[in-house]
Amino acid sequence: MAVSDTQLANAIRALSMDAVEAANSGHPGMPMGMADVATVLFTRYLKYDPADPHWPDRDRFVLSAGHGSMLIYSLLHLTGYARPTIDDIRNFRQLGSPCAGHPENFELPGVECTTGPLGQGVAMAVGMAIAERHLNAEFGDALVDHRTWAIAGDGCLMEGVNHEAIGLAGHLGLGRLIVLWDDNRITIDGSTTLSTSEDIPARYAATGWHVVECDGHDPASIAAVLDAAIAEEGRPTLVRCRTIIGKGAPNKGGSHKVHGSPLGVDEVAATRLALVWESEAFALPDDIRDAWAEAGRAAAEFHAVWKTRAAGDAQYAEFLTRMAGDFSAEDVARIALDDIARGGAKVATRKSSELVLEKLTAAYPALIGGSADLTPSNNTQTKAMATAMTAGDYTGRYIHYGIREFGMAAAMNGMALHGGIIPYGGTFLVFSDYARPAIRLAALQQARSIFVMTHDSIGLGEDGPTHQPIEHVMSLRLIPNLDVWRPCDSVETAEAWACAVARKSGPSLLALTRQNLRQVREAGAENLSARGGYRLRAAVAERRVVLIASGSEVEIALDVADALEAAGIGADVVSMPCWSRFDAQPVEYRDGVLPPLAPERLLRVSIEAGTTIGWERYTMVQGLRFGIDRFGASAPAPELYDHFGLTAAKIVPQVTAKLKEMTA
Numbered sequence: 281m282a283v284s285d286t287q288l289a290n291a292i293r294a295l296s297m298d299a300v301e302a303a304n305s306g307h308p309g310m311p312m313g314m315a316d317v318a319t320v321l322f323t324r325y326l327k328y329d330p331a332d333p334h335w336p337d338r339d340r341f342v343l344s345a346g347h348g349s350m351l352i353y354s355l356l357h358l359t360g361y362a363r364p365t366i367d368d369i370r371n372f373r374q375l376g377s378p379c380a381g382h383p384e385n386f387e388l389p390g391v392e393c394t395t396g397p398l399g400q401g402v403a404m405a406v407g408m409a410i411a412e413r414h415l416n417a418e419f420g421d422a423l424v425d426h427r428t429w430a431i432a433g434d435g436c437l438m439e440g441v442n443h444e445a446i447g448l449a450g451h452l453g454l455g456r457l458i459v460l461w462d463d464n465r466i467t468i469d470g471s472t473t474l475s476t477s478e479d480i481p482a483r484y485a486a487t488g489w490h491v492v493e494c495d496g497h498d499p500a501s502i503a504a505v506l507d508a509a510i511a512e513e514g515r516p517t518l519v520r521c522r523t524i525i526g527k528g529a530p531n532k533g534g535s536h537k538v539h540g541s542p543l544g545v546d547e548v549a550a551t552r553l554a555l556v557w558e559s560e561a562f563a564l565p566d567d568i569r570d571a572w573a574e575a576g577r578a579a580a581e582f583h584a585v586w587k588t589r590a591a592g593d594a595q596y597a598e599f600l601t602r603m604a605g606d607f608s609a610e611d612v613a614r615i616a617l618d619d620i621a622r623g624g625a626k627v628a629t630r631k632s633s634e635l636v637l638e639k640l641t642a643a644y645p646a647l648i649g650g651s652a653d654l655t656p657s658n659n660t661q662t663k664a665m666a667t668a669m670t671a672g673d674y675t676g677r678y679i680h681y682g683i684r685e686f687g688m689a690a691a692m693n694g695m696a697l698h699g700g701i702i703p704y705g706g707t708f709l710v711f712s713d714y715a716r717p718a719i720r721l722a723a724l725q726q727a728r729s730i731f732v733m734t735h736d737s738i739g740l741g742e743d744g745p746t747h748q749p750i751e752h753v754m755s756l757r758l759i760p761n762l763d764v765w766r767p768c769d770s771v772e773t774a775e776a777w778a779c780a781v782a783r784k785s786g787p788s789l790l791a792l793t794r795q796n797l798r799q800v801r802e803a804g805a806e807n808l809s810a811r812g813g814y815r816l817r818a819a820v821a822e823r824r825v826v827l828i829a830s831g832s833e834v835e836i837a838l839d840v841a842d843a844l845e846a847a848g849i850g851a852d853v854v855s856m857p858c859w860s861r862f863d864a865q866p867v868e869y870r871d872g873v874l875p876p877l878a879p880e881r882l883l884r885v886s887i888e889a890g891t892t893i894g895w896e897r898y899t900m901v902q903g904l905r906f907g908i909d910r911f912g913a914s915a916p917a918p919e920l921y922d923h924f925g926l927t928a929a930k931i932v933p934q935v936t937a938k939l940k941e942m943t944a
């Protein structure tokens with residue numbers, strides 16, 4: 281007897297409730313409620329290949345409602361992915377199991393992105409859909425022809441980032457994007473009526489989306505709307521799935537009680553009875569297991585068809601190289617540093633960045649640029665990107681994200697994770713706060729997103745404290761796996777870009793100046809910035825001081841060193857453009873740059889136009905830290921530097937006084 285859709289869906293329900301029960305933690309409601317929709321999607325529509333999860337033309341599936349992680353773990357297991365195994369699922373949420381609390385892309389092939397922070401999954405799906413259309417425009421239907429599907433909950437649709445992202449998706453007419461909304465009218469606190477009266481379909485329609493509705497427990501109804509969604513070419517589709525949270529649990533289903541707690545022994549037993557599910561926990565009837573495995577094999581047919589088609593395409597090899605995304609750091613650096621400005625004119629690092637990008641974007645079609653409506657300030661649009669991406673022309677390599685910093689950053693992550701694209705996007709550094717949750721998720725997901733953040737200090741001047749970053753650079757350094765760069769001149773800017781582009785394992789953020797800076801160094805054979813910090817100038821007189829600075833304050837450190845040397849006090853100057861890179865160097869290297877001598881013998885001094893908290897890491901508490909531990913002010917930049925004491929004239933006497941005090 282053929283296995284019904286409902287029986288297939290019940291396998292998801294059983295695995296989900298049993299795994300949550302075993303872990304005594306997790307969210308059974310969402311997987312049980314969306315089991316029917318997911319079953320129709322994974323057995324009839326989605327293009328995937330359990331034997332080759334990274335096949336480039338697969339559909340992308342994003343579980344934006346990441347708390348429902350057991351849904352995707354069940355699906356991957358049932359359709360025949362190598363992981364998770366049934367033991368992995370038994371160990372749901374335990375140390376060492378790839379079935380983490382929320383889905384993590386680095387744990388399981390088949391999990392396209394890390395979700396859990398609500399709303400970001402939808403925004404990443406938008407980025408994936410952009411990537412697909414762009415690569416399709418470049419490589420053609422034979423190689424790139426897939427869809428992006430996301431399952432989102434009420435929470436995902438309430439989050440502000442959702443609105444930013446769908447505005448962009450609607451504007452770009454992303455017809456290959458389909459969001460399945462789990463409209464169960466329940467969130468943690470209870471009914472959605474506690475907190476919202478929004479007409480969500482009307483909002484989506486107003487941003488240019490196609491909106492359809494189905495009974496999320498009726499396979500025929502679900503299939504009919506998925507057909508309608510696929511038929512819609514020019515607009516993204518929101519599928520409103522009317523569902524019951526925890527469907528199948530006779531007493532707790534439909535209530536917020538099943539959102540994030542185990543059902544409990546009694547309710548699990550009652551659910552087994554209600555579903556007529558006789559198997560033990562984690563066991564599956566053979567016919568149902570076979571039917572799911574068959575669905576996985578059937579989906580893989582898409583891959584087989586693609587392979588034959590793609591292999592005959594003239595651009596096949598180039599496409600595979602592009603998707604692999606391997607770049608030699610040396611090659612990128614050579615291009616970035618080619619013909620770099622020497623000596624002479626002062627130039628802002630945002631301008632240096634533009635000059636570097638001219639070369640890199642001409643050389644690497646994978647780079648897709650953009651800005652959150654600050655293109656002329658961020659200097660992010662190069663000649664190779666003269667054409668913007670639009671609904672009518674996806675070949676464009678520049679994206680006008682609008683004033684949507686968070687949406688931009690999350691969409692960039694989606695593009696980076698899709699593959700074939702290295703996204704960079706600009707805004708003012710102070711607004712990194714608006715993008716921060718996506719910057720964090722880029723780092724966690726090991727996504728190669730490059731954040732171009734200009735106007736990086738009080739050096740921006742007259743716009744005043746609302747626009748002047750203080751704590752930003754330091755707080756961004758706290759994010760694990762994020763390379764935060766603050767280059768001091770055009771050479772360091774080129775070196776930082778080279779590192780960022782070649783870095784496959786995570787995001788980079790470039791903090792760049794508005795104001796012009798001296799060029800302090802010539803390019804050499806080695807990318808010195810890649811070390812994170814290096815001795816820019818060695819002491820001439822007997823060394824008593826090490827001055828450590830980043831970005832625009834490096835030239836101040838050089839001035840301080842000049843004055844100290846003139847007084848017979850030897851001072852090294854260390855340029856420290858990237859802490860995380862420096863900390864990753866072998867101890868011998870670090871000790872060479874910052875010799876581990878007692879402060880009486882070698883005073884360490886930091887200079888950075890931002891919070892001083894944290895610089896103790898390198899100056900030690902006995903050292904001196906020059907920075908700004910309050911909000912800035914509105915004035916021309918040179919006056920502000922003087923006002924906040926960040927000039928050689930103000931720093932030198934404090935250094936000499938400290939030296940005296942320590943040797944007294």
Ligand SMILES: Cc1ncc(C[n+]2csc(CCOP(=O)(O)OP(=O)(O)O)c2C)c(N)n1
Nearest residue numbers: 310396397398433434435436466467468539
């Ligand atoms: C940004 C963010 N805020 C809060 C949470 C905590 N949280 C997890 S699920 C949830 C409720 C989500 O409701 P809904 O999307 O309707 O999921 P359902 O209860 O229907 O499964 C909340 C507030 C989160 N994961 N992410």
Ligand SMILES: [Mg+2]
Nearest residue numbers: 434464466467
């Ligand atoms: Mg809900």
